Amino acid sequence: MNQSDVIVIGAGGVGCAIARELSRYKITVTVIEKECDVAAGTSGRNSAVVHAGFNNRTGSLMARLCVEGNKGFEAVCEELGVPFRNxxxxxxxxxxxxxxxxxxxxxxxxxxxxxxxxxxxxxxxxxxxxxxxxxxxxxxxxxSIFDPFSYCIALAENAAANGVIFQFNSEVTAVEKTEDGFCITAGGKTYRSRILINSAGLYSDRISEMAGVPGYRIxxxxxxxxxxxxxxxxxxxxxxxxxxxxxxxxxxxxxxxxxxxxxxxxxxxxxxxxxxxxxxxxxxxxxxxxxxxxxxxxxxxxxxxxxxxxxxxxQAPPGEGGFRDFVVKEEESCPGLINLIGIESPGLTASMPIARMVRDLVGNRMDLEEKDGFNPAREAPVRFRDLTEEEQARLIETDPEYGEIICRCQKVTKREIRNAIENPLGARSISAIKYRAWATTGRCNGGYCLTRIVDMLTQEYGMRPEEVTWRGPGSAMFSGEVK
Amino acid sequence: MEKCDVLVIGAGPGGLAAAKGAKEAGAERVVVLERDSCAGGILNQCIHDGFGLIRYHDQLTGPEYAIRAEKEAIEAGAEILTGHQVIRISDKREVKAASREGLKTFQTGAVILATGCRERTRGAISIPGSRPAGVFTAGVVQNFVNVRNIMPGKRVVILGSGDIGMIMARRLTLEGADVKAVVEILPEPAGLARNVVQCLYDYNIPLLCSHTVSRIIGERKLKAVEISGVGPDRKPVSGTEETVECDALVLSVGLIPENEIAGTAGVRLDEKTNGTMTDEYMRTSVPGIFSCGNSHRIMDLADFVSQQGELAGKNAAAYLKGTEMRPWDGARSARLKKGYPLPGTVTCTLCPNGCQIRWDGKGYDGNKCPRGAGFAEQERTAPKRMLTTTVRTKDGKLLPVRTDKAVDKKKLFTIMGCMRQVHPAMPVKCGEEIFRFADVSVISTANMV
The missing domain is CATH 3.30.9.10 (D-Amino Acid Oxidase, subunit A, domain 2)
Structure with a gap:
């Protein structure tokens, strides 16, 4: 049984930002995600824009958090090594x-x-x-523009480096309110926590209902x-x-x-x-x-x-339209349940301010004492293609695998693929490699590099062909060996 | 900084022939840069036969053709550097390449682009539907199945009836997959008539012309595709949809000249085809840079690619010496029979021409060479086919093999079954016998250590 002070459901941009924000404090945090990696839902499927906040209704939470998020976004990207361009x-x-x-x-x-x-x-x-x-x-x-995959990955990696536990391939199937918190069943395992943060995006209505707070609909x-x-x-x-x-x-x-x-x-x-x-x-x-x-x-x-x-x-039903503000609150009828509902655009831009709001809500329930060893920084992965030729030459000297270009469209080297395969979150699917190393994203859609990536997975990491997935369980890339 | 007279980019059939040509025409140092770990390019995964009839007057598989082409280049004196990915060409014709040994710069007199082509993808043709695992291009499947011993799926739909699509339909069938259909948007198959016969008809694989895949179904893993008839505008006709369950969709929807490197040198490209624009001497818009083969224009046969490569090599040497160049003599595909075989004829599969041979009760007509009559006679009485496949070696690799002669068509699956039990030990030389089945010898088509 996993016992944490806080459980976050959902490893999208907002869930990862909350996890990273809470990793500053002397509390235990577990993130439960149904997919095999972060950013598998809406956070990885958008326009990749840091919004300024002029589109949102004045006085709304959306407008306030978006403007605040925009102001701090570049600094966060800098701190976490996330590509960002104003x-x-x-x-x-x-x-x-x-x-x-x-x-x-x-x-x-x-x-x-x-x-x-x-x-x-x-x-x-x-x-x-x-x-x-x-x-x-x-x-x-x-x-501004940024890389939302890299953003979520960096937040999660930094959170993990500061002690947060990530459980992937764990779809929440039951939430039970207990006397002192919550008992959650996910991926066949049981988790307990004092506080439950529902950052499940598209499925936040369902999670809320499981926790005993119906009435939301996405x-x-x-x-x-x-x-x-x-x-x-x-x-x-x-x-x-x-x-x-x-x-x-x-x-x-x-x-x-x-x-x-x-x-x-x-x-x-x-x-x-x-x-x-x-x-x-x-x-x-x-x-x-x-x-x-x-x-x-x-x-x-x-x-x-x-x-x-x-x-x-x-949150707005079809045909009705109209403005619906973000919901970020602890439910009165279910103490300890912090709901995040209807976090659509500009949710990524607003993710850090949302995380700070959630932190304050958590702080109302338990003492948040800062850790001594919290490290806010995460080193940016090497991006061979963005370096000068002098830098590239030096890198190859340190590791010849930087001289092997595996993805020719994006100029991604074998060493970068290896870094992606060995990512600290342990996500091991073709898409996990794709979004970290950026291989297969070019004009040939992986025509050259996919075979080389699969070689590495099968020959160096001991995977059988049928174990290689596109994005986690149920998405096998191949049926097996030919003979 | 290294110096060479002629630098060839790519060691496929075009690049190897270019290196040979340049050397033979008197260039001093000729270097071929190849990004893969061995020469041969895409030939190494084309384990089927049908190569070399024009260039070598011999019926070869891809790997056998590659061995000859590499040998010729080396014997002519060219150097082949594998594991070298060219990053860019500067305006002074300095070529920068990445390798495990570092970033290298080659100062060159002339450069020959022999970078081949890439496949048109699902992304480029925008098939509606989801994005599950199980959608591949045919060349990628060919590589996985023939080189890497990985099977993409068991129930396969192939979109596109180009030669690679049809060849993979046969290949996957021989390896036990159920190929549900080859779907072609045009009213006629796009590849050679010979392949329609020996890849599809031989195995009763349904060929659906004037159809397309109108939707990809399956959230995480491919579950099915929706196939629709198309109208004269090539758009799906509503009401004709049919759902076909499958776990792999293989796309053979066209090839695009690969000119990423050419672009760095400012070589002018054809906006429509992405091929290099050249004159008849294979000179691109940048002085001293030549182009040949599929990077210039997609060709039907590797033999043509080699011929053009050799010419580009010779012309590059002539350019350096200031001597006269020779022009490329144009269309070579006219002889090749494409599309549906003519009704009432036998399609000769001995060579890519695919002669449509008619029997009038007394003799044969329509064959361009004497062998055609013999083939047609055999086809009427006891049809035979060459069998090309792979065997799994003792250490788990795949070795490409072929029968030493055409064998009874009815015995193909029997021989396939027997070969599953054969696991030769390495090293093996090309041409070495691996296995015998009655009077049929199965021989290796590659050198393997």
């Missing part, structure tokens, strides 16, 4: 009505204490984003994306969004450069009723592409190298 962001107006919407957004943003927002005319728009043909726009200087709202080749990355170095139309339930299809200089197109917004259905559909893909081209006509079909979909944890 790009700014452009909202494009195509007509006078859009311009009016943007004026409203600037006003709302100023009330939210977002700094530096301003409208721009046609000339300036063209100068900042050549090829985007609007009548004007809005500029947000503090919007409506899954899917967003589909395209990923474009780095060739297209040269077309854009700043996120470009359309002026948001009222009532669409998202920010509209936008173009976002990524840390690795690809471009993401998306997301759409479709209520599907299925929290596990991350499918892409022909109609939506066609529409996404058309809308992306309306923003940036120079985008071509041949630039597409992949697609994916993420699911928003919406």
């Amino acid at each position: 790009t700014g962001k452009i909202l494009v107006a195509f007509d006078e009505e859009d311009m009016k919407i943007l004026e409203g957004i600037v006003a709302q943003g100023e009330q939210n204490e977002c700094e530096g927002l301003r409208l721009m005319g046609r000339e300036e728009l063209r100068r900042v984003v050549p090829g985007v043909d609007g009548i004007g726009g809005m500029y947000s200087p503090h919007t 409506y899954p709202c899917r967003g589909e994306y395209f990923i474009l080749d780095k060739v297209a990355g040269e077309l854009l170095d700043i996120p470009v969004y359309p002026a948001p139309k009222p009532g669409i339930g998202g920010l509209g299809v936008h173009l976002t450069p990524t840390i690795d200089r690809n471009i993401i197109i998306g997301p759409s917004a479709e209520y599907t009723g299925d929290k596990g259905d991350c499918s892409c559909t022909q109609e939506t893909m066609d529409r996404l592409f058309a809308e992306a081209r309306a923003l940036l006509p120079s985008i071509e079909r041949r630039y597409i190298i992949g697609n994916y979909a993420g699911i928003r944890a919406k």
Whole structure:
């Protein structure tokens, strides 16, 4: 039996941030996650943007936490070795009505204490984003891009280094309120804790209900994306969004450069009723592409190298729309249960402030005394491709495996793959390697490196072919040996 | 800093022939950089036969072809450096490569791009549906099955009827998989008629032309695909959907010239194909940089790739000496019969031409060579096929093998079954007998230590 002071359910960005925040104190913390790795849900399937906070209703928790999160984000990324780039962001107006919407957004943003927002005319728009043909726009200087996988991994690794225990492949099947806390069944094991933090994202309504607090409901709202080749990355170095139309339930299809200089197109917004259905559909893909081209006509079909979909944890039911604020609170009817409900965008941006709020709620229940040995820093993994040639040459001298390029599209070396395989969280699937080393993410989709990665897993790490999974149990890559 | 006259990037058929050509035309130091641990490129995983009829006038498997091409390059005096991944080419034709020994810079007189091609992926063609485990490209499956002894699945659907797709349909069937269908969006199969016959018809594998995979089903692991008929616009026709259960989807949906390195040198690429733009002498837009084979344009046969590589090599040497270059003489695929075999004919599978031979009751007609008549006669009476496969060695590796002659078509699975019991000890030389089945000898097609 695992006994902890605090159990966190869910290892998305918010769960990992909470775990890392609580690892500062002399308490025991366990994170329970149903998938085989962190960031397996919404946190790994989004636009990878650090939002500024102008889109959210003034006075809301969402607006306050987003603005606060934005201000501290770069420092956290620096501390944890997470790729981050301050790009700014452009909202494009195509007509006078859009311009009016943007004026409203600037006003709302100023009330939210977002700094530096301003409208721009046609000339300036063209100068900042050549090829985007609007009548004007809005500029947000503090919007940034980052790597959300790396962010969640870094938070979790840092939390683990400071004593937090992570239990993967452990879906919670029962929660029982006991006299002094909770008894949780997950992955066939029993866990006990004094405090339960429900950071289960799309499934937070179900967990809350298991704990005896019904009444929440999460409506899954899917967003589909395209990923474009780095060739297209040269077309854009700043996120470009359309002026948001009222009532669409998202920010509209936008173009976002990524840390690795690809471009993401998306997301759409479709209520599907299925929290596990991350499918892409022909109609939506066609529409996404058309809308992306309306923003940036120079985008071509041949630039597409992949697609994916993420699911928003919406509290607003389909057809109703409307604003629903984040829920971050201890339930009066269930003392010790801290619920995080409806943490959709800008949840990642707000994750650190949310974690601090949760820390204060935990602090109301138990003494939080700071650890002496807490280490807030996590060393960034080596990224061979980002180094100068002198640095690359030195690295190869220290370890010849840095001279073996396994993923040619992204220039990932064998040593980086090894670092990913031997990650401190113990996640060992192809996707765990993919999101750490960034191999298989290029234009050949792993055509060259997948065979080499599987070689390492089977020959050096003793896995049988049928044990290699795409993302944990139930996702075997192969049926076995040929003979 | 190392110096060489001609630096060839890639030791596949194009690069090896280019090195041979450059050496033979008088270049002093010729170096081939290969990222893999051995020369041969994609030939090493192409264990089937059908290579070399044009270049070597011999019926070879991929590994056998690779051995010859490598031997020729070495005998001509070229150096092959494996485990070297080129990172970039500078504007002074300095080539930077990463290897276990460090970052090396090669100062070159001329560079030949022989970087081959990559496969078009699921991502590039945007198949709707989920993203589960079990979706592969055909070349990756070929590598796993033929080199790494890993089976992608047991119930397979193949999308695309290019040659690799059909060859993998046969290969997976021989290894015990149930290939449910080969699905082709065009009204005719895309590959050679010869492969339609010897890979699909021989094994009763359904070929669905004017169809496509319209959805991938399965959240974590592939469970099924939805196959739909397509209209003249190549879009799925609503109402024609059929769900086919499978655990592997193999994509053979096209090849794209691989020119990442060319891009670093500023070589002009064709926007549509991603191939290098060259003149008839295989010169790219950058002086001193040549291109050949699939990095220039996707070719039907390795033999053509070698021919073009050799020419590029010779021209690179001529460029250095200031002597006259020779032009590439254009289209070579015209003779090859692609698509469905003609009704009422026998498709000769002896060579890639795939002659469509007719029997008029007295004699044969339509064969471009005398061997065709013999083949057609045999095909009418007792059809025979070459068998190419692998055996598992004592130390668990895969050794590619073939029969020394065509064998009774009905006996293929019997021989396959017997070979499962054979586990030869290493080392083995190419051509060495591994096993005998009646009068049939099964021989190694690779050197293995």
